Amino acid sequence: MDSTDNTDKMDIDVINFKLEKAERVYKSAGVMLRDGDYESAVNRAYYCVFHTICALLLLDGKSYKEHSAVLAEFNKNYLRFGVFTEFSFKMVNALSDARNKSDYTDMFYMTAEKANGYIVDAKLIHDAIKTYIRNRIKNL
Secondary structure (H helix, E strand, O other): OOOOOOOOHHHHHHHHHHHHHHHHHHHHHHHHHHOOOHHHHHHHHHHHHHHHHHHHHHHOOOOOOOHHHHHHHHHHHHHOOOOOOOOOHHHHHHHHHHHHHHHHOOOOOOOHHHHHHHHHHHHHHHHHHHHHHHHHHHOO
16 A cells, blocks of 8 residues: 555544444444344444444545445455455455345344354454554554
8 A cells, every 4th residue: 555644633533433333333243143133243243344444445535435335445455455364355245245135135044153253254354454554553
């Protein structure tokens, strides 16, 4: 990525807020998993990743409302260039697909095992991106 960041104090506050929100929804994914609400757990795991990616894109001065635009921009500017080796776009896309099916498909049942796998993936993705964000902010 380009080292010429135009990130100001307000952007950093918003980035931190988004990361905190991502961590809150991640925690709620675990609660929902324990409660047996697997579809909602996957929804929360996805939103953990979504908010984390939004925080990262804000470092580049970019903000999108549409999920497809967020994921496409992330893939185009980060995953395609190997910035993150801990996970792949396939993992991010699988989580997005699972969330869409859980939220919008009639008679879709998520298992505890699959939901747990998505939650584990969300944590891996979140932690890798959060570390990257913290390092970039440190170097501003």
